Amino acid sequence: MTNVLQRARVPVETDRLAVDTLRFLAADMVQSASSGHPGMPMGAAPMAWTLWSRHLRHDPQAPGWADRDRFVLSAGHGSALLYGLLHTFGYDLPEAELRSFRQLGSRTPGHPEFGHTPGVECTTGPLGQGLAMAVGMALAERMANARYPEVTGHHTYAIVGDGCLMEGISHEAASFAGHLGLGRLVVLWDDNDITIDGGVDRSCGDDQPARFAACGWHTEAVVDGTDIDAIDQSITRAKSDPRPSFIAVRTVIGQGAPGVEGTAKAHGSPLGDALLAETKELAGWEHPPFTVPEPVREACAALAEAGARERAAWGEDFATFEAACPERAAKYRRAQERRLPDDLTPLLQVADAVPRATRQSSQACLDAARGMLPELVGGSADLSGSTGTAFGELVTRDDYAGTAIAFGIREFGMAAIMNGISLHGGFRVFGSTFLVFADYLRPALRLSALMGQPVIYVLTHDSIAVGEDGPTHQPVEHVESLRAIPGLQVLRPADTAETVEAWRLALKRTDGPTALILSRQSLPQLDGDDLDGDHPVSLEIVATGSEVSLATAVARGLRAEGHGVRVVSALDRSRYAPDPSVTSVSLEAGNTAGWRGIVDLAIGIDDFGDSGPGGEVMARHGFTADAVAARVRDYLDSAR
Amino acid sequence: MTNVLQRARVPVETDRLAVDTLRFLAADMVQSASSGHPGMPMGAAPMAWTLWSRHLRHDPQAPGWADRDRFVLSAGHGSALLYGLLHTFGYDLPEAELRSFRQLGSRTPGHPEFGHTPGVECTTGPLGQGLAMAVGMALAERMANARYPEVTGHHTYAIVGDGCLMEGISHEAASFAGHLGLGRLVVLWDDNDITIDGGVDRSCGDDQPARFAACGWHTEAVVDGTDIDAIDQSITRAKSDPRPSFIAVRTVIGQGAPGVEGTAKAHGSPLGDALLAETKELAGWEHPPFTVPEPVREACAALAEAGARERAAWGEDFATFEAACPERAAKYRRAQERRLPDDLTPLLQVADAVPRATRQSSQACLDAARGMLPELVGGSADLSGSTGTAFGELVTRDDYAGTAIAFGIREFGMAAIMNGISLHGGFRVFGSTFLVFADYLRPALRLSALMGQPVIYVLTHDSIAVGEDGPTHQPVEHVESLRAIPGLQVLRPADTAETVEAWRLALKRTDGPTALILSRQSLPQLDGDDLDGDHPVSLEIVATGSEVSLATAVARGLRAEGHGVRVVSALDRSRYAPDPSVTSVSLEAGNTAGWRGIVDLAIGIDDFGDSGPGGEVMARHGFTADAVAARVRDYLDSAR
Incomplete structure (x- = not known):
């Protein structure tokens, strides 16, 4: 299938301007909200800009295009960076939304939220999970390619922080991706050496590239995280390597903000009006807040247009595919739309x-x-x-x-x-x-x-x-x-x-x-008669799963004593409502806290189990027909 | 302090016999229980025996000796191996307990359980956690050594399996231990290449030593997991290295059981009487089930005696320490006994x-x-x-x-x-x-x-x-x-x-x-008057944490309308019981399921929150004094 990036290279001065645009959009957002994380965006803006301007294949007008490249900001606290990118590239995220960053009802919540903001591929913030979701996306791409090679071929990119890499899930994700050879996955590490509590060296001394290499990854290092060409070249090499790639990009948190750059102070608080003004002055940035300078706007528009052309080319590929293989194309569409087949x-x-x-x-x-x-x-x-x-x-x-x-x-x-x-x-x-x-x-x-x-x-x-x-x-x-x-x-x-x-x-x-x-x-397979019993009913036993058959045994015994008992299986408890005209008893081999608000008597287990044959363990915790019947009888007696 | 191992070397033939003893004790236990995991013990018995007979510093008669070496079986499904070790070394775990493996009330539950079995240092089975607990123990040893060098100096050993190493927590533990340079921690990897579903290569291709090295560990490799001298030498080198050590020991799961050794079949099911008999025959093992041959018994008794001597020597060290520094010794004792100081x-x-x-x-x-x-x-x-x-x-x-x-x-x-x-x-x-x-x-x-x-x-x-x-x-x-x-x-x-x-x-x-x-x-700091209000009380609002002050605001409003309202702060909800003579309402900014069984009306939040200023988010979910008062009023009206 067609997958050729046809886009003009952005002039170097515009690159610099664009990076500052992203930096100051983020700082302005945080400042205007009086809340948020300016440091990560200010340090990682160059790598994000390089990736989006030179590699990411996407169409801001069609954020749902199936064959788009995926971008995951695993370091979700840097949301202002992502919102800045989406805004400048022309996604449906106008300046007003940036100005209402972190406000109730805005499309710019504190952490990126899937379904909330066009172009946000997944919800991130709980650290490490973005990396693992990116691995899942990269696997899905390969699985889709194996089924529909005519219309599938894209990359998955992620930016991760130190927090993501300390979390254990980073190991699970790296190991899985390396094992499955997910070569179209490219992960950029925002290596700023800072965590909330201070320097990374307070708590971690890992050789991150080495550990990714140990899991079968290709690794790259960019020693100057503002060097757009170096980042670009690393990403290019990463894409051509058959292994998943990990690019360590050395950055400075809060870059450009005097006195706080490179320290934990830049992480999670607004810079403040005075420092932000000083930072802008040092950078020669003379625009009002939330400005996207014209050259940047034009460059992004051209890039977006290139993306739209790529999507259009893909659309032609899809039409060819559909004409040649209508049944496969129908299956593709059905799966994309999450429709089940008619015949189950x-x-x-x-x-x-x-x-x-x-x-x-x-x-x-x-x-x-x-x-x-x-x-x-x-x-x-x-x-x-x-x-x-x-x-x-x-x-x-x-x-x-x-x-x-x-x-x-x-x-x-x-x-x-x-x-x-x-x-x-x-x-x-x-x-x-x-x-x-x-x-x-x-x-x-x-x-x-x-x-x-x-x-x-x-x-x-x-x-x-x-x-x-x-x-x-x-x-x-x-x-x-x-x-x-x-x-x-x-x-x-x-x-x-x-x-x-x-x-x-x-x-x-x-x-x-x-x-x-x-x-x-x-x-046992349930029998409707076992559940309903004889009328009139004065007692209802609601149970779930394995306890339903136990409940039928209890009911049989109680019926023999003259009680009118109905058994209800609550496959989904949230859909169960007790019959208020009868006594209700729940039976579930687990915590009773939630049942106590629903039924008159909740029979369950609120303590840890034991090692032993299953039936004996159940018996020890009162889960036999006799023991349950006795508890029900006691309850009925006491309630009389 | 004294820390010299004074123990005679066990003869080679006895080493071999001891390994088979551990193998067949485990296989006998699993067979007699008709349940359990024979494969891991049969493959890992040589490393366990080497560690326990040549390195572990412990006294089976005093499992609580503070300065003992710690041993953690992180691969907890291999519990039968640990029970076999404890039994042969003379811990209070008689043959009858081995014979009731995995039975209700025995001291030999399916997975090792702390507090259940003398000599079991921690509960394992949930994979990866044993490794992390061992890291915690090793850190505690160093922290204790820094405070009480006169009476502290021991090692921590762990045996981990492939499952432990795939779990993300293994990365967190390895990274933390490497960072803190916990050189007295020695981890042996039972590298048998098998998981429950089949070969490790189905899901993992990690270079495990390389990733531990990337986290600052010393690594060793033993290519033949039955080579006791090689294991011994690796452990010796590991102990002398200032870094934490990871020893990869190549083993064969279910070793010696024809047809199943080296396969997933050996992992989690009894071998069966016929195959177990054949395995014993091939090994030249002619003893009845649960036998510890005399030479092994003698060797273990001698080792146990050496351990007792070491503990006695430590006791003398402690007496010296106590005589010289009675106050520090008293603090040491108090901390060991988990007693708080008298004056809080x-x-x-x-x-x-x-x-x-x-x-x-x-x-x-x-x-x-x-x-x-x-x-x-x-x-x-x-x-x-x-x-x-x-x-x-x-x-x-x-x-x-x-x-x-x-x-x-x-x-x-x-x-x-x-x-x-x-x-x-x-x-x-x-x-x-x-x-x-x-x-x-x-x-x-x-x-x-x-x-x-x-x-x-x-x-x-x-x-x-x-x-x-x-x-x-x-x-x-x-x-x-x-x-x-x-x-x-x-x-x-x-x-x-x-x-x-x-x-x-x-x-x-x-x-x-x-x-x-x-x-x-x-x-705000609570005022008793705000809680109790005026009598007589007809309504009780029980709240926790930040909602208690909200409840007092609600109560003020309702009192002004003539309601008799009491506010209760349920610091520990499990100790709260509502006053049955009044209407009870709970107020907690979270899930209401558990409250519904306690109070008449549970006010809470059963949906996800939103990004926005905290007060606004609370208001959106009904957590303002006015909104809560309105809900209470509605409830009182409807209940009338």
């Missing part, structure tokens, strides 16, 4: 007559979905067999056409990489681990929710019934803690039929993540 | 008359505690100024006598390192970050709770009132999610007096962690 029959026909763990039912759903949804990719953090997430051929550095992603023992990285794949578009993605290790990936799951990405988390081994592996592997507080994350759909199916429904709901959802909570142990 | 006056005198953020009040508490509690150390994940956790001189690689630890931008590592410091003993430790980033450290906080370690988490910027930094930096679900962790004390003080009380409670607690939830914004 293969998934809906998954059924079981025999007892089965819901993780196994889920594997059957995935087996059915694979043929049906070619855009679905996923895997696990090295637990594919245990979590029921085997999913066809492995994606490898030699062949990205596979559907199974081996995320490695990197839960947090997995989740952030999934966010990147989802944000890139063209794919639906799932990832899996044991529920107890949802704690490891929680910060990225929160971002899935905040960004409204339909990432699917398959979380198995969902209670103390895990058994012998003991309390480190037995979730107790996890389901309730997941329910607390705004916008996360939490589904805990009770048998195969409900697992199918859970997968249907997860796939149908296009604007937010879903957590599927699945059992390790085998569960 | 400096802390209790912290008071404020003017409004102040509770993070600032907390800084005042720390300032007061520093002189009072020399065993208290701590810091933050690079937010000391923001979170109010500056704490004296920095601990550096050149001088470990400081009290302030710069954990770097490594929240998860910080928490696991704190666990290691606490487990080591002799210190109380706190660490700090923004509350929203408690998600990053949650897996280690869970282990603090599971292990009953009195680690103190200082979590600030505790609501959407954070303001301009936006939803990525605004906790909503976090306080409730922390309350769900069993055994974690969650305290959210409302003013300086309550912050003092929170610190007192946190320090007083010796058997579990505490989270202090603190405000970014300034809060």
